[in-house]
Amino acid sequence: MSNNQVEHGGYIHHVSILFFLIVMVVVRVEAYSGGGSSEQCDYFTGTWTVDESYPLYKPATCPFIEREFRCVPNGRPDLIYTHYRWQPLSCNLLRFDGRNFLEKMRGKSIMFVGDSLSRNQWQSLTCLLHSAVPNSNYTVARVDDVSIFTFTEYEVKVMLDRNVYLVDIVREDIGRVLKLDSIQSSKLWNGIDMLIFNTWHWWSRRGPSQPWDYIQVGNQVMKDMDRMKAFEKALTTWAAWVDSNIDPTKVRVFFQGISPSHYNGTLWNEPSAKSCIREKTPLAGSTYPGGLPPAVGVLKSVLSTIKKPVTLLDITTLSLLRKDAHPSIYGLFGSKGMDCSHWCLSGVPDTWNEILYNLI
Numbered sequence: 467m468s469n470n471q472v473e474h475g476g477y478i479h480h481v482s483i484l485f486f487l488i489v490m491v492v493v494r495v496e497a498y499s500g501g502g503s504s505e506q507c508d509y510f511t512g513t514w515t516v517d518e519s520y521p522l523y524k525p526a527t528c529p530f531i532e533r534e535f536r537c538v539p540n541g542r543p544d545l546i547y548t549h550y551r552w553q554p555l556s557c558n559l560l561r562f563d564g565r566n567f568l569e570k571m572r573g574k575s576i577m578f579v580g581d582s583l584s585r586n587q588w589q590s591l592t593c594l595l596h597s598a599v600p601n602s603n604y605t606v607a608r609v610d611d612v613s614i615f616t617f618t619e620y621e622v623k624v625m626l627d628r629n630v631y632l633v634d635i636v637r638e639d640i641g642r643v644l645k646l647d648s649i650q651s652s653k654l655w656n657g658i659d660m661l662i663f664n665t666w667h668w669w670s671r672r673g674p675s676q677p678w679d680y681i682q683v684g685n686q687v688m689k690d691m692d693r694m695k696a697f698e699k700a701l702t703t704w705a706a707w708v709d710s711n712i713d714p715t716k717v718r719v720f721f722q723g724i725s726p727s728h729y730n731g732t733l734w735n736e737p738s739a740k741s742c743i744r745e746k747t748p749l750a751g752s753t754y755p756g757g758l759p760p761a762v763g764v765l766k767s768v769l770s771t772i773k774k775p776v777t778l779l780d781i782t783t784l785s786l787l788r789k790d791a792h793p794s795i796y797g798l799f800g801s802k803g804m805d806c807s808h809w810c811l812s813g814v815p816d817t818w819n820e821i822l823y824n825l826i
Contacts, residue, residue, distance in 0.1 A: 507557035509821045510780040514748040514787060517551035521812035522562055522820075523597035528811070530596075530606065531589055534582075534798035537810035542796040544746050547810065552784055552817045555752065562820045564598020568620040570826065571659070575623040577612075579655065580664030581630040583725040586808055587662070588613070588626040590815035591822075595624070612654060627654050630668040630677070633700045641679030643687065646699040649707050656711070662779070662822070663704065664722035666761050667807065669697045694764060701768040712774045718826065721769065722818070723781045724761045727807040728789040732756070742806035743794040754786040777825060781818050788814050 525531055525538050533540065552559065576591075578584040592615045596604065602619045613626040634648040655661055670693055671677070680687050681696060712719055731739025733756025734749055749755075762782050769778055791814045797805035809815050 507554060507824075509554050509557075509559065509824060510784060511556070511752055512552055512554035512784065513750070513752055514550045514784075515553045516546075516549055518549055520551050521548040522816050523593050523812055525593075525812060527597050527600065528593035531593060531811050532585070534793065534805065534808060535586060535589060535811040535813075537793050537796040537813075540793070540796040540800065542793075542810070546746060547788075547790045548812050550748060550788075552820070559820055560824050562594055562816070562823050564595045567823055568595060568599065568617060568622055571620070571622045573621045574659035575625060575657070576660045576662070577625040577627055577655065577658045578662045578664070578722075579627045579629050579632065580662075580722060581628070581667050582808060583667060584662070584664045584722060585626055585628070586725075586811070587664075587722060587815045587818055588615075588624065590811055590813075591819045592624055593811060594816060594819055595622075625658070627651075630665060631700055632663065632665045632704045635678050640687070642677065643680045643682050644678035644696075645682045646696060647683060647703050649703050652707050652711070658717065660718045660720070660826075662720040662722055664725075665700065665704075666697065666724050666765075669693045669761075694760065697761065698764050698768060701765065702771075705768050705772045708776060709773050714775050719774070719776045720822065720825075721765070721776060721778050723779045724759055724765060725807075725809075726759060726782055726786045728786075728792060729804075729806050730756075734789055741794065741804050742789050742792040743804065745790040745792075745794075747790050749787045749789065751787075752783070754783055756786075758782055758786075779818055779821060779825075781821070784817065785809075785814055 525536055538545070578588040595617060596602075599617070599619070602617055605614075605616045605618060607614045607616075611628040613628075615624045616622070617624075629651055631644060632649065632651075634645045634650050636643050636645055636648070668677075680689060681691055682688075683691075683699060708719060728734070728742040728745070729740070731737055731741075733754070735755050739745070759782065766778070769776055788809075791809055793805040793808055793810055795801045795804060796810070797803060797808065799805075
């Protein structure tokens with residue numbers, strides 16, 4: 467072999483090594499920055515950090531926020547809670563880009579299905595999108611229990627189906643019956659391109675606010691039953707519907723996860739706190755001292771049985787850390803009420819939607 471051939475072979479060898487090193491650096495940078503696929507990043511483990519470029523919109527620029535989420539106009543004096551950004555430990559979240567979201571979803575429909583926490587996230591998304599295209603025409607309509615926010619220029623519908631149990635409540639001769647294995651209301655979900663489901667907060671309701679008189683499972687009708695078991699049975703019915711009706715090539719399915727409340731300061735190492743009032747900062751770190759609500763385990767167990775792809779928006783821990791972000795006395799009922807269940811807008815649900823944006 468000639469000296470030229472040896473030198474040429476050595477040159478190729480060095481170029482190959484250099485190329486390999488460059489590729490490895492790019493892969494590692496992508497994994498850190500969120501530039502790769504969503505599977506490379508755990509978006510749900512992280513910390514809250516102050517970022518003065520947040521919030522992503524101001525409530526004044528979103529005229530359709532319902533009063534119960536409109537904390538600043540309701541008199542909340544502190545604003546630091548609006549300036550926190552969620553920082554995953556293993557990567558970065560892409561900042562929500564409303565125009566890009568609308569372009570990706572052009573001609574498609576999105577539906578949130580669930581209780582008032584779904585309404586919280588639905589209103590957040592409409593505000594995020596409207597603030598990105600403030601001069602773009604929109605319409606708002608309501609048909610029975612479905613609210614429809616349409617960005618006419620993009621032909622994008624962002625919808626809300628108020629359905630607190632996912633399964634049916636039927637009025638019969640004996641009264642209102644919660645049917646844990648019936649899901650006829652699902653007819654509203656057909657033909658939707660993206661579905662985001664949620665249920666939990668109404669499962670513990672008792673007394674006048676409980677919207678049913680009996681529970682039915684199969685042919686058995688009873689006055690009541692263990693609520694966690696009822697929750698699990700309803701989720702199982704919903705899971706069977708997903709497996710029987712969803713075409714993953716046409717429809718993306720998400721589950722919002724369990725949104726937590728803050729009524730017991732002992733759970734965040736502040737025993738004197740009986741609610742979230744006057745809480746102004748998140749908990750530091752990535753873990754919540756009081757642990758996860760039991761409903762999280764039930765939900766994850768049922769989701770693990772579904773054969774069709776369903777993505778869990780696992781927002782429980784990141785929301786547990788935000789004891790500061792509820793309306794408290796700046797919600798629907800003012801000083802006469804104490805709301806440590808819902809979230810101020812702008813606020814935490816914007817992060818739920820920012821993660822949703824990263825996932826799609």
